Amino acid sequence: MLRWTVHLEGGPRRVNHAAVAVGHKVYSFGGYCSGEDYETFRQIDVHVFNTVSLRWMKLPPVRTGGREHAREVPYMRYGHTAVLVDDTIYIWGGRNDTEGACNVLYAFDVNNHRWYTPKISGTVPGARDGHSACVLGKAMYIFGGYEQLVGPHHPLSTNVIWFFIQTQFGTPARWRDFHSATIIGTKMFVFGGRADRFGPFHSNNEIYCNKIKSTRTHNPRTRILSVFVGLGNH
Incomplete structure (x- = not known):
């Protein structure tokens, strides 16, 4: 109990x-x-x-x-x-x-x-809040969030740490913010959050999510159900 x-x-x-x-x-x-x-x-x-x-x-x-x-x-x-x-x-x-x-x-x-x-390299994700992040091995996976179109920018330099956009397959999870994400084994589970009928830009047409979406990580040939950005040590 x-x-x-x-x-x-x-x-x-x-x-x-x-x-x-x-x-x-x-x-x-x-x-x-x-x-x-x-x-x-x-x-x-x-x-x-x-x-x-x-x-x-x-x-x-x-x-x-x-x-x-x-x-x-x-x-x-x-x-x-x-x-x-x-x-x-x-x-x-x-x-x-x-x-x-x-x-x-x-x-x-x-x-x-x-x-x-x-020091970082690669394509840095846009400034945002309300996203989620979890770790598998040496990689941090970032999903969703409310992205600010114009925000602070961090200059890219040597490749000590690098960003990349993860390859995806299948039907991706709907964009959302203020949700939760966790990794069990090699799967990342995303649950809850607030979405919008018009994508990552708030239009007061909010949708609240109650379905769990899962994704396998690290293998681009596996079925990916979420779009996320990874970070890891080079």
Whole structure:
């Protein structure tokens, strides 16, 4: 029987944040809470929950030491995603009320709590929020989201990390945002979310999805039911 065993208060109050588990700790990044300031440019906040001591801790802001290093720390945002690969958490996408949507890839080292922006190559997805992301091996798969037509652009450089558009076959899942996605084995399952009758541009003709769509990953010859963008170490 499945049942809830712990109920705690005192953590950050917010929605549209992103969280990942690292060992016995949960790292929570950003998110939205009514009444907070999302117009002033400031660093994203990071809260850590210890599942052994059942205590929350907020990490102190990072000292950037100049405008150039400040660009390596993501600004406060909501609607982004976070995934863990080895000892690094990757933050992608999201928006705030001043900067709009973002397509810069940020990396957070869980050992020394240091932010940096990895060097990337390939076709970078458009800035968006409300997408989903999950990991299989060394690859992060991004699906859906509300794409901003004009947004920040990250310059492409060496091929330490690369983006590509995954080959697809079959009937793809309908475009959507604010859904969930998870990988079991070699399949990615997408569930729920909000779509629009006219595709990835909101027209107030919303459709809410309640079907599960699955896709096999890593093999372009297999049947792909979703369109997604991948990221992996070269």
